[in-house]
Amino acid sequence: QVQLVESGGGLVQAGGSLRLSCAASGRTFSSDAMGWFRQAPGKEREFVAGINWSGSTTVYADSVKGRFTISRDNAKNTVYLQMDSLKPEDTAVYYCARSRRGGGYFGRAEYEYDYWGQGTQVTVSS
Numbered sequence: 001q002v003q004l005v006e007s008g009g010g011l012v013q014a015g016g017s018l019r020l021s022c023a024a025s026g027r028t029f030s031s032d033a034m035g036w037f038r039q040a041p042g043k044e045r046e047f048v049a050g051i052n053w054s055g056s057t058t059v060y061a062d063s064v065k066g067r068f069t070i071s072r073d074n075a076k077n078t079v080y081l082q083m084d085s086l087k088p089e090d091t092a093v094y095y096c097a098r099s100r101r102g103g104g105y106f107g108r109a110e111y112e113y114d115y116w117g118q119g120t121q122v123t124v125s126s
Contacts, residue, residue, distance in 0.1 A: 009120030022096030053103030
Protein backbone atom coordinates (compact mmCIF):
# COMPACT_ATOMS: atom_id res chain seq x y z
CA GLN A 1 0.00 0.00 0.00
CA VAL A 2 1.24 3.47 -0.87
CA GLN A 3 0.10 6.71 0.68
CA LEU A 4 0.90 10.09 -0.83
CA VAL A 5 0.47 13.36 1.06
CA GLU A 6 0.92 16.71 -0.68
CA SER A 7 1.74 19.96 1.06
CA GLY A 8 2.98 23.44 0.29
CA GLY A 9 0.02 24.90 -1.53
CA GLY A 10 -1.36 28.34 -0.82
CA LEU A 11 -2.17 31.77 -2.13
CA VAL A 12 0.51 33.67 -4.05
CA GLN A 13 0.61 36.70 -6.32
CA ALA A 14 1.36 36.37 -10.00
CA GLY A 15 5.09 36.13 -10.56
CA GLY A 16 5.64 34.48 -7.21
CA SER A 17 6.88 31.02 -6.28
CA LEU A 18 5.71 27.99 -4.35
CA ARG A 19 7.29 24.64 -3.61
CA LEU A 20 5.03 21.65 -3.34
CA SER A 21 6.07 18.48 -1.56
CA CYS A 22 4.68 14.97 -1.82
CA ALA A 23 5.63 12.62 0.99
CA ALA A 24 5.27 8.94 0.18
CA SER A 25 4.93 5.95 2.42
CA GLY A 26 5.86 2.49 1.26
CA ARG A 27 9.13 0.72 0.68
CA THR A 28 9.09 1.02 -3.11
CA PHE A 29 9.29 4.80 -3.47
CA SER A 30 12.92 4.86 -4.58
CA SER A 31 12.08 2.56 -7.48
CA ASP A 32 8.89 4.34 -8.55
CA ALA A 33 8.41 6.95 -11.22
CA MET A 34 6.21 9.80 -10.04
CA GLY A 35 4.10 12.51 -11.56
CA TRP A 36 2.37 15.77 -10.73
CA PHE A 37 -1.06 16.62 -12.12
CA ARG A 38 -3.42 19.53 -11.59
CA GLN A 39 -7.12 20.19 -11.92
CA ALA A 40 -8.56 23.66 -12.33
CA PRO A 41 -12.23 24.40 -11.61
CA GLY A 42 -14.44 23.11 -14.39
CA LYS A 43 -11.55 21.44 -16.20
CA GLU A 44 -10.18 17.94 -16.48
CA ARG A 45 -7.13 16.89 -14.54
CA GLU A 46 -3.99 17.41 -16.59
CA PHE A 47 -0.39 16.25 -16.50
CA VAL A 48 2.14 18.77 -15.19
CA ALA A 49 5.46 16.95 -14.77
CA GLY A 50 6.98 13.50 -14.34
CA ILE A 51 10.23 12.09 -13.00
CA ASN A 52 11.83 8.67 -13.18
CA TRP A 53 13.04 6.68 -10.18
CA SER A 54 16.48 8.26 -10.02
CA GLY A 55 15.57 11.80 -11.01
CA SER A 56 17.73 11.61 -14.12
CA THR A 57 14.77 12.01 -16.50
CA THR A 58 12.04 14.62 -16.24
CA VAL A 59 9.25 15.71 -18.55
CA TYR A 60 7.02 18.78 -18.40
CA ALA A 61 3.79 19.97 -19.92
CA ASP A 62 4.39 22.74 -22.41
CA SER A 63 2.39 25.14 -20.25
CA VAL A 64 4.86 24.92 -17.36
CA LYS A 65 8.15 24.20 -19.13
CA GLY A 66 10.84 26.61 -18.02
CA ARG A 67 8.87 27.71 -14.95
CA PHE A 68 8.35 24.50 -12.96
CA THR A 69 10.95 21.99 -11.78
CA ILE A 70 10.24 18.49 -10.55
CA SER A 71 12.78 16.75 -8.32
CA ARG A 72 12.96 14.02 -5.72
CA ASP A 73 14.85 12.98 -2.62
CA ASN A 74 14.66 9.21 -2.28
CA ALA A 75 16.26 9.30 1.16
CA LYS A 76 13.27 11.34 2.32
CA ASN A 77 10.65 9.53 0.22
CA THR A 78 9.62 12.88 -1.17
CA VAL A 79 9.02 14.37 -4.59
CA TYR A 80 8.92 18.14 -5.11
CA LEU A 81 7.46 20.60 -7.55
CA GLN A 82 9.16 23.99 -7.55
CA MET A 83 6.86 26.50 -9.23
CA ASP A 84 8.28 29.86 -10.29
CA SER A 85 6.86 32.76 -12.28
CA LEU A 86 3.38 31.65 -11.37
CA LYS A 87 0.43 32.81 -13.42
CA PRO A 88 -3.27 33.03 -12.57
CA GLU A 89 -3.89 30.16 -14.98
CA ASP A 90 -1.76 27.92 -12.74
CA THR A 91 -4.54 28.07 -10.15
CA ALA A 92 -5.64 24.50 -9.48
CA VAL A 93 -5.57 21.61 -7.08
CA TYR A 94 -2.23 19.86 -7.52
CA TYR A 95 -1.89 16.10 -7.09
CA CYS A 96 1.08 13.79 -6.98
CA ALA A 97 0.76 10.23 -8.21
CA ARG A 98 2.77 7.05 -8.57
CA SER A 99 3.32 5.51 -11.98
CA ARG A 100 1.89 2.01 -12.27
CA ARG A 101 4.47 1.18 -14.91
CA GLY A 102 7.62 0.98 -12.85
CA GLY A 103 10.49 3.28 -12.16
CA GLY A 104 11.61 4.15 -15.64
CA TYR A 105 8.38 5.21 -17.25
CA PHE A 106 5.84 7.88 -16.47
CA GLY A 107 3.05 8.75 -18.85
CA ARG A 108 0.88 11.80 -19.26
CA ALA A 109 -2.43 10.02 -18.78
CA GLU A 110 -4.20 9.51 -15.48
CA TYR A 111 -4.72 5.80 -16.08
CA GLU A 112 -0.97 5.29 -16.04
CA TYR A 113 -0.89 6.12 -12.31
CA ASP A 114 -2.27 3.94 -9.55
CA TYR A 115 -1.88 5.87 -6.29
CA TRP A 116 -2.86 9.49 -5.78
CA GLY A 117 -2.58 12.04 -3.02
CA GLN A 118 -5.49 14.09 -1.76
CA GLY A 119 -4.28 17.25 -3.48
CA THR A 120 -3.15 20.70 -2.37
CA GLN A 121 -4.73 23.96 -3.51
CA VAL A 122 -2.64 26.54 -5.34
CA THR A 123 -4.21 29.92 -5.99
CA VAL A 124 -2.42 32.59 -7.99
CA SER A 125 -3.88 36.09 -7.81
CA SER A 126 -3.42 38.64 -10.56
